[in-house]
Amino acid sequence: MTTREFDGVRLEKVREHVWEIPREGDMNVPARVLASEELLEQIGSDDTLQQLKNATHLPGMTDHAICMPDGHQGYGFPVGGVGATDARTGCISPGAIGYDINCLPEGTRVSLSHGRRARIEKLEERFEQEQAAVAAESGLTCSDIRLFTESSEKPVYEIRSETGDLVSATADHPFLTETGMRELEDIEPGDEVYLHPFEGFPDEEAPEFIVLDEEDFADEDPQLVRVLKERDLLPLRSSDEAFHRLLKLLGYHTGDGAFGDGITTFYGGREDLEAIRSDIEAIGFTPSRIYERERDHQIDGREFTRTEYSVRGQANAFKQLLIRLGAPDGKKVESDFTAPNYLEKLTDWQRALYLSAFFGAEMSAPDTVAPKNFYAPSVSHNRIADEAEAGEAFLRDLMAHLEDLGIETNSFERVESTQTAAGKVERFRFGVSSEAENLVRFFTQVGYRYNAEKRRKALVAAQYLKRKAEVIDERERAAEKARAMADGGAAINEVKDRLSSVNDRFIERSVYEQRKGRPRPPADFPDFSEYQERVTVREDGAVSTEVVSISEAGVAKVYDIGVAHDAHNFFAEGFVVSNCGVRMVRTDLTYDDLRGREEELVDALFEAVPSGLGGGGIAKGTADVVEAILERGVEWAVDEGYGVPSDLRRCEDEGRREDARPEFVTQKAKDRGRNQIGSLGSGNHFLEVQRVTDVFRPEVAEAYGLSEGQVVVLIHCGSRGLGHQTCTDYLRKIEKQHGDLLAELPDKELAAAPAGSALAEEYYGAMCACINYAWTNRQLITHRTREVFGDVFDADPMADLGMELLYDVAHNIGKKEEHAVGEPDADGERETRELYVHRKGATRAFPAGREEVPAVYRDVGQPVIIPGSMGAGSYVLRGGDASLDTSFGSTAHGAGRLMSRTQAKQEFWGGDVQDDLAEQQKIYVKAQSGATIAEEAPGVYKDVDEVVRVSDELGIGDKVARTFPVCNIKG
Template sequence: MPDGHQGYGFPVGGVAGIDAENGCISPGAVGYDINCLPGDTDVRLSFERRADIESLRERFEDERAVVAGDRLTESDIRLFTESGTKPVYEVETETGERIEATADHPFRTPEGMVELSDLTPGDEVTVQPFRGIEDERPEEFTVVSEDEFDDANPQLVRVLKERDLLPLKSTDEAFNRLLKLVGYHVGDGSLGGEGQVWFYGEPEDLESIREDVQRVGFTPSKVYSREREHEIDGNEFERTEYSFKTTSKALRKLLIALGIPDGPKVSSGFTTPEYFDRLTNWQQALYFRAYFGAEMNEPSAQHDKNLYCPKVSQTRTAETEPAGREFFEDVRTLLADLGIETNELEVFETDSNADHETVRLRLGVKNDSENLVRFYSTVGYAYNHHKRREAVKAIQYLTTKERERERRAHVADRAEALADGGEDIDDIKSEFDINERFIERSVWSGRDTQPRPGADFPGFDEFRESVEVRDDLTVETEIASITEVGEKPVYDIGVAHAAHNFIAEGFVVSNCGVRMMRTNLTYDDVQGREEELVDALFEAVPSGLGGGGVVETDQPTVRAILERGMDWALEEGWAIEDDLAHCEDEGYRPEADASKVSKKAKDRGRNQVGSLGSGNHFLEVQRVTDVFRADVGEAFGLSEDQIVVLIHCGSRGLGHQVCTDYLRDIEQAHQGLLNQLPDKELAAAPAGSQLAEDYYGAMCAAINYAWVNRQLIMHRTREVFADVFDRSWESMDMHLLYDVAHNIAKKEVHTVEGGEERELFVHRKGATRAFPAGRPEVPDAYADVGQPIIIPGSMGAGSYVLRGGENSLAETFGSTAHGAGRLMSRTQAKNEFWGEDVQDDLREQDHVYVKAQSGATVAEEAPGVYKDVDEVVRVSDALGIGDRVARTFPVCNIKG
């Protein structure tokens, strides 16, 4: 459509007609809301980096986010969105994770994805405690040049060049994978004959290494196994050794050039590669993390509640000991840069082998809790799933222990203060759920240091047995608190992976339409009353985020609205017969099935019936400035200088929840189909399937809800006009011109290729129906002229009324644009406009009175952030899909 722009999966302003018998139906092609995080929220990226979500704005298409699926994996980022300033809440868990998010942002829980607004302290959420290292743009330089291969076989050079590995630059993605391979090989690899490079480890870990070998363009062998005899301290035993090899001479030479030892490690004199000090911290960590995966001991209990320090060691000859010291000094330097303390390097004499005198070098990470958490959550291990699991347990244990120590310290301080105030020791003991001896010692002896955890606090071995770490290295933890922290600019990203999640701060984190009501008032009647009118409307019509509607409803009432639509409003006295006659489908979808709408969706809709919501939803009093087709204008009841009212809103949180519920159900039930799609947001249920029928019934119910929502707002608007102008709304001829839906999928019969008539699921996402005269769906009042179309513009540019064009059926399945469409993101709008200035300019220059919940909302919707609605409508008119009938201009406007 002329107003089209980017959206999740399916563009906003797009229409699709899909065979209703052999095709499918897609919630994502109807509409899907965006949930948001503040700009400084850390998002996990590929290669164990983290970056503020806001910083991804200009580069999201070049990045991959970490997704928690069957295992931790990486996924292309398909979409970056800015959603302006919204209220945000801080979530803190019992193990210390913190994140800020909007109320509608979903979090993964044991019951699936749950929006923050539906979570409370004590509920469990899924976290992935590893944070990674702050992203930094690498210095670009050539790591390996073709000159280093002058003496090599030309075929070997050709192999590397064909894989874009020669020259190899520090900014190449392949280089980062090669860094990991080199680091691991230094720890647990060897060289064989005929170009062989061997890697050793557990089968699961070797598969991960094999994947990286493949990603840089080479074919690894299968994983081999063999039984090996070993002897340690006089004890003999057998164990199965697993390994794989590569046989490319080109890869072997490249890995040697990058730093794997070319010969026996004990005597080769290797250290970190010469290019190492030019790398970013996260690149150096790729190398060392893989090395630690091969060589460092896993987290383990030293005694009960304390952990051993993680250690890594090397055996060196006396001649190569300095190189070993240099290697470990580079380890210490990186860890120090990351705020991680290490012990002094230890040197031990060893039994010399037949050829050399040897020494053992050993370096450990200091084992105080904060230091260990920092190490395990930023560096840790690569290519070793077992150690990574144990690191997750260690992080959770140590943070839990520290929070318990903090709690006991608080109790001690409080008990001492109460005692100083004269309170009896027995009364103090009764106030706290803690060992009485602890209270006595705190009161009588005082404390110079933070107390240790109590005797009933589990040791690490007991704790690790009770904690389940999933294959994706996530773990469940309880929410400790949820606190509102004000309004902030918020952002979101969309990933390509079917899991539809990404990791932020460690957490695994519909129907819309417009109606116009005409009146017999003229602009002269309202001039001088604009401020009174806008204040009265703002007070009478609920707007903004969250709950609050015109009426309070219960579950049976919501179910009746979903099932019967405008018929319910008529029976309850909120509508008249004429309202139904001038509403698309007479305000009722008979296919609606409230039983297919989840309880959660119904709960969200229960207290929002008759509310505008937020964003671009609004109620606007307008005057007709131009009538372009007099005959159609007369049929629509429009004339110049006439006052009309435009209401733009949808099915609120209920419709969003319906879409979310069924997207997830479809993803689970039709994974095979999903895997064939370029974007998971195009998830669809095959026509005729039970899931397709269920979704269609639920969506039609949400449409019924949206019509009732707009009807109640219109009813309240009639009451306001009656109060302000001191006459009945009937005497002001306040009748519905038309109500047309925007985000909707409907079964319609259309002529397709070959002149065949077929029933289609017509999906309109940010588009509107535009049927010409002659279609049976057009209301009787407009049968001879075509269906009315209402296209909102901006607060400073006006709106349009069109009629269905003769070419719409052939060109667009009987559809046209639904509005002006944005030119500028909400965040950019707030950077360029100040809400109060916009309000003042509109009032002083255009005599338009605007009222909103906040100045930020006004800035987000400033006239300058939208496309030229005149041009959008000109294109629609020129194409013959929607013909201009009348133009309107704002008088006053209320926004959420």
């Protein structure tokens, strides 16, 4: 048996073009990939296979979860994925059908690994090499960034917290609240959101130099050097990921570690030692389990017992690596170590890794000297008299590094001398200045690593100090205003009435006593202990904070990222944040009729058909119109003069889902759809004029009205913002109402409502209404396209040009369908059951005879339309005889992306792509931006010929005709 493996996912070849991921663990069914060897390599290059495997965990999943030949990674469920769940005992999953992404404006700072912050737009060229900080239930962690999106300008809003923190976002961007993720427009002043106060330092590029090489280990056994080289730790460069982890391990070990015979031991809390274990593993060594023992202690005559936890690095190579990096070997009090010299060469965020880890081990925790004021966190350090000079140098080095980072320190102190068995020991100390702004900088930029308790308390302290500063600023502004009003002749009572936010005594002192310096907080301002009781602190360090204002902030280009971690969130300025189809219209025109008029036609279509993000459509979207479209679909369009009766007969489900329930579509979704009726949108949505170049099955082509040389029009778009919003709305509802089911799934993006539940029925009704909207959207674009052709060719589009709809088929859809499932019985029959068939970026492909196929095509099979890229052909297929047994009556929906939009824009320049298509292939493209053209360049997609070959040879979608682009408009 032929097997393949991609990132730990094993596939077995069942037969030609069919690969199976065997069922294991909690998988409900196996998974299958329908692909050639060439396509399998491409599908296995991203997270598609793992997402497909995850999809098998959906309750009620039947037979197989399937990936089409054009499959690629999506959100939760792969694009090109098909999954059928039992309609009585299974579930329905919005994530397995498709939904939208929300956005943040340019300049928003995102928290990354190693205490770095970067502007979100700067991640575009390197997001796949980055990790973002994530708020997980178990604590703060980091996760690979798997997605970066950029959109044109959208309205954004500024949210301000009681602690003075600011972030801007689109109205639909989710923020973490105490009741889960809520979109910004659902949040009001007075509500609480979570904010992670740790800022870190700007993400400066690490300097490039060799920290250690083989010469540093010349006196060691060559086998030790070989171990380090095998782990890519020699040579060790200052920009290496391993070096950054070693900086933390080195700093902590210098404070609270010890060496034994080939052993490296770290002491600390259990939670913190787990983080140390992870970093040891990440650089290639195997740490021990966490050891636990009871130890007796005596301090100032007081005896007590406490539990000591430790973890060990058990390789001598690891020990020697830390020693060469500057870890003190032997008893620290008798050592001559100082801070490593190479720290001076590093960027701020790199130095902070070492310092914060050392402070996690050795610096005192945040604490108050008075109810509203804090001690200066301090570090003490002991050395025997002979090494006192080195001890002093070590602490002064740390002070200098902090000063370089903008953190002020108190004076260096020689605290005391004591006589011990080892001789005279000197004790030194310094502290971080307790001035409020300085403490906030220290707590939020350096702080404590490998010490979660100190870190969480520091972050709460930072929020408290920021809130205190905000209140003082408010009082200072009130004092200035009071003095200005009094100087202008206002009576003191008038001043008091106007400034009711502060008390009368404060106003009197401000006016009469002319106080010097900043005011104090009011008497009722909470003590730090009271503040700690009021706020909620998560395990990851995020602190609840009240929203004080939300205001319009204009429009801006917006961005978003997606992380691999199941929590699916990240930090933006510290805040914790987280249906389409295609139709083809035939004409009686030939390519010869069109030749020479391509540019005229593309300009006219671009002018007539709204495209791009945002509003603007063909029909006026009143509330009644939207309701009618959601209820009746294309029927409404035909009745309103936007189509002809034959359009209904040649559309999937005759352009109307009878199960549609508009009342279950939220008002917010309806409002988003009102101004987009009859518009293309953006991204991979397009209107393309094509010519038929090849006919493979003449009898079927004749039934479809296709012949070589003929001009056809392909329209690819969906339900715009209405469908996206509906899916997002129901994902949030499902997360709240069915969290128990969500907790059992391997990916939160697979959130599903149990079949038979009220929410499942509501979502299904709302989704069917969105399908009606999508069909109507394409119908109105068809109407406008007919008008343009009529104008350009001075002819009646129907009577003279024969612009009949060939077919309209949905791409992102979930449907109740009956299918034969399971193993055959003794008579060779399989059980027929009603299923929710989820098709995300896949196309229904029913064969001849199936009653859902329109009567006009029932004898030959359902038309299937497979768009290719702008520089390649597209295909018309018919539903294959094997589709029902192989893929729940489904096939591919396009060529399938090979590279992300970001990578596409790095590889291609929109203007060059546009020029090359026109000059070399006589394909004329017009779009709202060059970036859109670059994102959809021919080289961005898989080979559509190969995708269709697999479909044809498997018998799930039979080749009928091939088309080639003439002109194309995009959003």
